[in-house]
Amino acid sequence: MKHPKKKRVTLQEVAKHAGVSTATASLVVRNNPRISDKTRKIVMNSMKELGYVYDRVAANLRSQSSNTVGVIITDISNKFISEFLVGVHETLEEVGYTVLLGTSFDSLAKQDHLLSTMLEHRVGGLILDPVSGSNAETVNRLNQMNTPMVLAVRELPEVKSDYVGINYRKGSLMATNHLIDKGHKRIAFLGGVRTSSTWIERMDGYQYAHDNAGLIIDNNLVVDSPPTREGGLEAVLQVLRNPDPPTAIFCFNDLVAFGVMQGLRKEGFNPGQDIDIVGFDNIPESDVYHPPLTTVSSFPRLTGIEAAKLLHQQMSNDSHEQQRLILEPELIVRESA
Amino acid sequence: MKHPKKKRVTLQEVAKHAGVSTATASLVVRNNPRISDKTRKIVMNSMKELGYVYDRVAANLRSQSSNTVGVIITDISNKFISEFLVGVHETLEEVGYTVLLGTSFDSLAKQDHLLSTMLEHRVGGLILDPVSGSNAETVNRLNQMNTPMVLAVRELPEVKSDYVGINYRKGSLMATNHLIDKGHKRIAFLGGVRTSSTWIERMDGYQYAHDNAGLIIDNNLVVDSPPTREGGLEAVLQVLRNPDPPTAIFCFNDLVAFGVMQGLRKEGFNPGQDIDIVGFDNIPESDVYHPPLTTVSSFPRLTGIEAAKLLHQQMSNDSHEQQRLILEPELIVRESA
DNA sequence: CTGAAAGCGCTTACAG
DNA sequence: CTGAAAGCGCTTACAG
Incomplete structure (x- = not known):
């Protein structure tokens, strides 16, 4: 379950190689405009030469931020859900989030476990397609952690949260x-x-x-x-x-x-x-x-897109009022009836 | 893209509350048997009382390990791929990994970007269903980082790596x-x-x-x-x-x-x-x-399961010889021919 | 525009 | 069985 890795090239090493301070190197990685073009180039060169790979995990730890989003679904085999996931995923990747995926396989215990894991991984937000029978208590842990969340597909009666679903x-x-x-x-x-x-x-x-x-x-x-x-x-x-x-x-x-x-x-x-x-x-x-x-x-992909958008809003706005988005369905008449 | 969170309860606070050192608290969280039952209980209590959530990210950083695995697929809408993903995911979650999911939508550029992101997130290993036309160079970056990888579904001719696919x-x-x-x-x-x-x-x-x-x-x-x-x-x-x-x-x-x-x-x-x-x-x-x-x-789910198993092997054994697993298909005769 | 130092929340030797 | 201190790789004020 754990696996030690070859030592990574660090920003410090890059800085030393480039003859600047670590702070400067850090500003370069993050594209801070306050660094002169000349310095930037030198540092970029050193990064390339040493094969530097940015350590987002360390960065997130230090800055107490996160660019990962947890997505918990009930069942990928269900076409509605997989299409929903496409919408979520596509939208989230577009805005630059990385997604942690969890599948509850419709088990409450698994869902609980996944929620914990996601919190332990410091996700910045969460999209949850809840198992039927999820209780408010489970989900409210997230609110306690102050983690933005949007519920999708299935609404949970006692849970206060953004929701997007179908009518x-x-x-x-x-x-x-x-x-x-x-x-x-x-x-x-x-x-x-x-x-x-x-x-x-x-x-x-x-x-x-x-x-x-x-x-x-x-x-x-x-x-x-x-x-x-x-x-x-x-x-x-x-x-x-x-x-x-x-x-x-x-x-x-x-x-x-x-x-x-x-x-x-x-x-x-x-x-x-x-x-x-x-x-x-x-x-x-x-x-x-x-x-x-x-x-x-019932537009599963659109449902996913809207859920992702709502989460993104929540994560970027501090003052976000609760939203409930209900998509209207359409009858498609073919030959079976 | 970034989002500051309410301050988490730290292990230090737990330790102080329980009247032990941080080291002891750390050992308790990780279930180290070297801690007496009495101390363990006290610490566990404090954790519950304060609402402590383990910070896996900090832990991974410090211990230079990872329990996340990256999975990059080409297209979730494709039923073969989504079934493959079910197999991968189910197996990986069973062994305790958390999966970072990336969808390349069959674009080489997106795949490259996802590979970078996964490396930056310090994944402990990677399962890749490569975009057709992926070149060895792209993928070899992983080898450079010494990140275990298994290729699945599509084989890449010039890439040395574990592979699992169909005949x-x-x-x-x-x-x-x-x-x-x-x-x-x-x-x-x-x-x-x-x-x-x-x-x-x-x-x-x-x-x-x-x-x-x-x-x-x-x-x-x-x-x-x-x-x-x-x-x-x-x-x-x-x-x-x-x-x-x-x-x-x-x-x-x-x-x-x-x-x-x-x-x-x-x-x-x-x-x-x-x-x-x-x-x-x-x-x-x-x-x-x-x-x-x-x-x-063509047994997509089994393909996924085997890919995940292979990766797990690679991640837990240091000396792992390259494997190539080819599943045999079966003809299902129905009415269309 | 750049540098030295502290700190994010853990784990890891090292003592005792 | 437990504690004090250093350090993982970054970012963040604070100086200059």
Whole structure:
């Protein structure tokens, strides 16, 4: 876990080689304009000659600053999250931060551990896609350390923090309305973790659409599961055992929808014809599924970009008021419904 | 880019509060058995009471060690790479490393910049999925710094380093043979960057299969492109303009295959019936495509795990001989060919 | 515009 | 088993 390295060339050595003081050399590395061009060149030369590599760690320690940002996500395999990460990462690198990545694999214990590690590494800020069921307490440690943070994707009810996410409720409302408009009365809602804010919000929209249409929800048609392909597969198998199965399915996300399609085929149904399906996320592959998936587009990359921007704002402004950014989704109608 | 933080509680303060010397407190934090249980408890208490957070950065500086590892990848959106990253990340976190993530977005300049940044951050080791066209010189900077490194996914001819990757040649051979066995004589090879080792190796296998069968390759059927869905789409449109179009297509990877399918449909062909298609990678979604994709499984996650293990070995053993690990692929026959 | 000295928060010999 | 002091590689006032 530890590994001693060949001795680095230090700034002192560079300074000595260039015949200046360490302070001067330090100013040169940091491009301070107060150094004459002549001196600067001499020092730069010495750096090149000796193969000097700036030690950002020592610099950060001394100046009590940080240019690293921690990013903790739940699961890279999830396309929504990986696209989110692209947005975050791209934006953060642009502004010059280096990112410490942590994956919680949806485990609260791992997330806790990662939070600690990040703090120990003196991150200047943190972007957190929290595990469902994260408690405020865990996260408030960050506030205590005065570390800027933005929460993304999943909102934590009791946590005071910047947040950027999707208007899941509206997306779910649009999806369910679409199915109702097509004449469906028995619409299942499959997948997702019942305690997560993302599930609850989708449930809200699903409920609201039913209420509006004067329909009542059959609770046997609401089956939760991990938000994965496997989860979708299991959920649909369960719901099909129902004596009165659904005629349409609203899926927690596109991954779940794939699993659902697989399950339907396995049971002899033809997805998109016998049973309509709507997904959520509009991951890039959803339009090459079989059949192409009707889904709700939720702009993961943009979510990441905005989260990174918000964090950057927080880190550069001392007086920063809390922000909450909710992106509006869009219904993409394809062949599955 | 910099951000001053509230003053941290230091180990000195803890020591004073506990009535011991800093050295003793330090030994406690690091779980040194040489400290009596009684003293340990007192110190632990003080830490809790004061809200102490270990400063790994200061510790690493002083002890000239590092428990961070840099991971530079080309593109998170690419499912092969993101799965690879999962493997790397999971393994690295298990052994207690924290990962600094960099994405080169396939730009040589960005990769160079990231390498510098990682060195400046004193990473203890590095896993590099190099941009195609990376030159040895760039990478050898690491060797100069004596930083352990393992190359993954793409091999760099002139670079001496551990490497873990896939036997692309064999995978490509299997895929092409499969198409030849089905009676195809005009097999296109679409997508991928012509200068990358991954492309060259696939080309080798494709060539070899043709030679074996006494077939000759029509160079008009070999079209390179970025290894993305968009790239596949463009490549197939180009190859279809051919007066004598192919009857089967071997795709650089599954993403390219999706693009190819889309392109075929757009031009009125029915993928898997009019024209057979084989992909490469076996990404999780490939079996829910339309039609389910015949492809070569290349174990991205395992690749990541092995890369991380190799790096860990290098970092913990001083005498480490160079290793080259090549994973064997597998043909997955589904409906597209 | 440049230099000498102190200090960021730890760990590391060295004594005892 | 514990303590006092030096030092990792930088930056930061403070002088000049």
